[in-house]
Amino acid sequence: xxxxxxxxxxxxxxxxxxxxxxxxxxxxxxxxxxxxxxxxxxxxxxxxxxxxxxxxxxxxxxxxxxxxxxxxxxxxxxxxxxxxxxxxxxxxxxxxxxxxxxxxxxxxxxxxxxxxxxxxxxxxxxxxxxxxxxxxxxxxxxxxxxxxxxxxxxxxxxxxxxxxxxxxxxxxxxxxxxxxxxxxxxxxxxxxxxxxxxxxxxxxxxxxxxxxxxxxxxxxxxxxxxxxxxxxxxxxxxxxxxxxxxxxxxxxxxxxxxxxxxxxxxxxxxxxxxxxxxxxxxxxxxxxxxxxxxxxxxxxxxxxxxxxxxxxxxxxxxxxxxxxxxxxxxxxxxxxxxxx
Numbered sequence: 001x002x003x004x005x006x007x008x009x010x011x012x013x014x015x016x017x018x019x020x021x022x023x024x025x026x027x028x029x030x031x032x033x034x035x036x037x038x039x040x041x042x043x044x045x046x047x048x049x050x051x052x053x054x055x056x057x058x059x060x061x062x063x064x065x066x067x068x069x070x071x072x073x074x075x076x077x078x079x080x081x082x083x084x085x086x087x088x089x090x091x092x093x094x095x096x097x098x099x100x101x102x103x104x105x106x107x108x109x110x111x112x113x114x115x116x117x118x119x120x121x122x123x124x125x126x127x128x129x130x131x132x133x134x135x136x137x138x139x140x141x142x143x144x145x146x147x148x149x150x151x152x153x154x155x156x157x158x159x160x161x162x163x164x165x166x167x168x169x170x171x172x173x174x175x176x177x178x179x180x181x182x183x184x185x186x187x188x189x190x191x192x193x194x195x196x197x198x199x200x201x202x203x204x205x206x207x208x209x210x211x212x213x214x215x216x217x218x219x220x221x222x223x224x225x226x227x228x229x230x231x232x233x234x235x236x237x238x239x240x241x242x243x244x245x246x247x248x249x250x251x252x253x254x255x256x257x258x259x260x261x262x263x264x265x266x267x268x269x270x271x272x273x274x275x276x277x278x279x280x281x282x283x284x285x286x287x288x289x290x291x292x293x294x295x296x297x298x299x300x301x302x303x304x305x306x307x308x309x310x311x312x313x314x315x316x317x318x319x320x321x322x323x324x325x326x327x328x329x330x331x332x333x334x335x336x337x338x339x340x
Contacts, residue, residue: 030063039077039098041186076161085115130230135201147176155190
């Protein structure tokens with residue numbers, strides 16, 4: 001009798017739209033606007049992914065809210081991370097897309113990072129993507145060994161950016177003379193500076209961005225990819241070695257794992273800390289559903305973007321795992337990156 005009563009009550013609640021067992025209500029975000037803030041300038045990979053998400057996400061959220069994407073660049077995404085953590089409303093109406101390297105700035109001792117990585121509400125991740133370094137044709141650099149023969153300048157938005165961090169760690173592992181110049185807002189701006197001869201190259205460029213924006217430049221010989229930051233060689237550049245092929249000891253390998261292992265979280269989507277269970281569940285479930293949406297996948301194919309989704313729970317675990325690495329490895333990375 002008790003079992004039949006519970007079943008009947010559950011069915012009744014479902015019929016009248018009352019959430020059961022933490023399921024989000026059907027009108028949770030009805031007549032609401034959700035903003036996806038982008039921690040980078042217009043035209044780059046983060047911008048393209050966030051705007052792709054914004055066009056399809058609303059259909060998979062309770063109440064079918066309007067989704068708006070807005071750029072909030074600055075300090076390699078740190079400006080957005082700070083705002084999202086400390087200022088944004090904790091009701092699920094403001095989300096952020098900034099890089100995993102930015103999220104890990106507290107681990108590396110950046111006092112300007114006013115947040116705790118693991119306390120963000122991680123909604124999920126859109127892609128796990130390799131990054132590469134490229135240089136302009138004016139440099140004469142054709143392989144990573146060539147970097148040892150000259151000082152090479154790379155552009156980045158700020159010390160917390162993936163472009164800055166990956167260039168510096170690459171220089172350390174390869175034993176190359178690398179100098180990073182900050183102040184370039186977005187990949188496109190850095191590329192234009194490289195074409196003018198202000199910079200030699202750019203690091204930390206995701207392959208999704210290369211595929212969607214830079215294939216013509218590469219085919220024309222305007223730039224050259226000389227190293228890839230992944231465990232396996234990239235199909236588009238089978239002749240280009242990976243950073244893991246160049247490491248010569250366990251210390252360098254652990255350093256590479258710490259920095260370049262972040263590429264598994266290439267396009268993470270986050271919300272402020274403190275979201276209640278219903279809103280967190282709705283956003284996480286909605287994101288995974290959106291990543292399987294046929295319309296989104298068709299558009300991603302046209303844009304030459306790959307979709308490799310990760311749940312919010314898995315993204316949360318991945319971020320936590322970086323804090324469990326040996327302190328000596330983190331200390332070495334902090335010393336190399338500097339500039340905090």
